[in-house]
Amino acid sequence: MKLKTPYYLIDESKLLKNLKIIDYLRKNSNTKFVLALKCFSSWCVFGLIRKYMDGTTSSSLYEVKLGYEKFKKEVHAYSVAFSEDEIKEIPKYADKVIFNSISQLKRFHKYVRQLKIGIRINPGISYSQYDLADPARRYSRLGVINKSDILSALKFINGAMFHFNCENDNFENFSKSLDFIAYKYENILKRLKWVSLGGGIYFTKKDYPIENLCKKLKDFANAFNLQVYLEPGEAVITEAGILVTKVLDIVYNKIDIAILDVSTEAHMLDLLVYRTEAKIKNAKRKNFRYMIAGRSCLAGDIFGTFYFERKLKIGDIIKIPDALGYSIVKKNWFNGLIMPSIVVKKLDGSIKFIKSFSYEDYLNSLS
Ligand SMILES: Cc1ncc(COP(=O)(O)O)c(C=O)c1O
Structure with missing residues (x-):
């Protein structure tokens, strides 16, 4: 077939290479993996991806709908800010909703009572080469910072999301950050059922210590009796x-x-x-x-x-x-x-x- 340029060529065999790493991690650490649609949402290859991942996560109502319609597995709904109209639609498509702030949680939890509800926590640490993508940058609006605010939210939530990495290929750094989170939020994590550790971990990079990551995720999950999720985007399609x-x-x-x-x-x-x-x-x-x-x-x-x-x-x-x-x-x-x-x-x-x-x-x- 003579193809006319320009075109993006998605190579399923190469995708599969990454997906097999995800599958290994899933099976050996009990972590669930949801695809971050913000990075890649070409649903023409969801048929392949869904065999190796547990669902999708989102940054907006439309991504939530796309995950529901085209991926057809677990759907996580997150947005930096939902409008009231949008949040009312979320229960039609999502299993979980993660609020970015206490004010959104307090205003909107009444619309999503039937779902699993979580809050994004900003641990104040991050790994990112770029200020633009650094969730812990000065004046960050991404997630709840104040611990007493999080404690006050516990009656509404049963999970949390920490997204604190961007293209982090340094396992030692990730490991230390997770230890910090475990220490800082111990009394909160003990009272939750699930935690997403976000995306940005570059575990499909050549020579990444997969076994160490497996163990780290498993130990964290066991320590707090949690279902752990990761939300990779880039690592899936690298x-x-x-x-x-x-x-x-x-x-x-x-x-x-x-x-x-x-x-x-x-x-x-x-x-x-x-x-x-x-x-x-x-x-x-x-x-x-x-x-x-x-x-x-x-x-x-x-x-x-x-x-x-x-x-x-x-x-x-x-x-x-x-x-x-x-x-x-x-x-x-x-x-x-x-x-x-x-x-x-x-x-x-x-x-x-x-x-x-x-x-x-x-x-x-x-x-
Ligand atoms: C909340 C959240 N989850 C997941 C991701 C996916 O990150 P990546 O594509 O680096 O894996 C991002 C990226 O910005 C994010 O903000």
């Missing part, structure tokens, strides 16, 4: 897909610049947000150096500068690795650029075209 693009033009301004048929701003926004480079591998022989750039109007729409084996030419295909997390969910119509299609490489190696986006989709996103 290295499981690429963005396939084409060189549309090559210009020169003190360096060769190849312009692709995609854009960082519209199709891999986090590169701009976190000021990182795409994970294109430099060629061993450092022959030809190009700045790889997007085609939006932004002067800084740049994927990075890389070495290639040979001279690039117009029409060449450039594959941007590890392109699934927080990209497909954030893609947008900036500059009216063509939206990358969605393609899946199935477990048997066959290629399945899932969806393309048209001018009508662009038009309908506006008014």
Whole structure:
């Protein structure tokens, strides 16, 4: 099948590699795993993911609905702030609701009495390279900080969520943080039935000490007689897909610049947000150096500068690795650029075209 660029290619075999790690952790630590839809919500591959995960977690009513309709397992509802209309809808779709503040809990628990209710606790510690994603940053609004507030909420809740990591590949750090949480919240944890430790643990990274994580999670669960959850996003889809693009033009301004048929701003926004480079591998022989750039109007729409084996030419295909997390969910119509299609490489190696986006989709996103 001749596929037209640009497209995100989701590779089920690579996804399965990560899912098998999750399955191992699930079976050996009794932890339950819910997919963080904020990171990845391509429901065309939920059929595979749901075999290895227990459900979904969310940041909004729409993600709650998506989890209910397309994943069809446990549905956790969390939002930094629900509106009254939204919270009234939550019981139709969710098993659990996690409130971000005491004020939301007090105002809205009456609408969700039939669900398991939890509160997000901000332990005041975190692991994050980026201030933007640091839940313990100064003036953070993410979760309840005051311990006496949490104690006063115990009559309404039977669980809690701590999300305090972002791409944390350091087990020792995670382990110490969990010890801190166990110590600081001992009298609270003893009175709960379930605790989610959030996302951001990079356990699918090569050489991550899975056995140690297993033991740590199991010991924590046993110490407090809790059902422990993790809410991974990034770890589920790490290295499981690429963005396939084409060189549309090559210009020169003190360096060769190849312009692709995609854009960082519209199709891999986090590169701009976190000021990182795409994970294109430099060629061993450092022959030809190009700045790889997007085609939006932004002067800084740049994927990075890389070495290639040979001279690039117009029409060449450039594959941007590890392109699934927080990209497909954030893609947008900036500059009216063509939206990358969605393609899946199935477990048997066959290629399945899932969806393309048209001018009508662009038009309908506006008014
Ligand atoms: C509450 C919560 N849970 C889970 C996640 C998923 O994190 P990650 O994709 O880093 O695993 C996030 C990410 O911001 C989050 O805020």
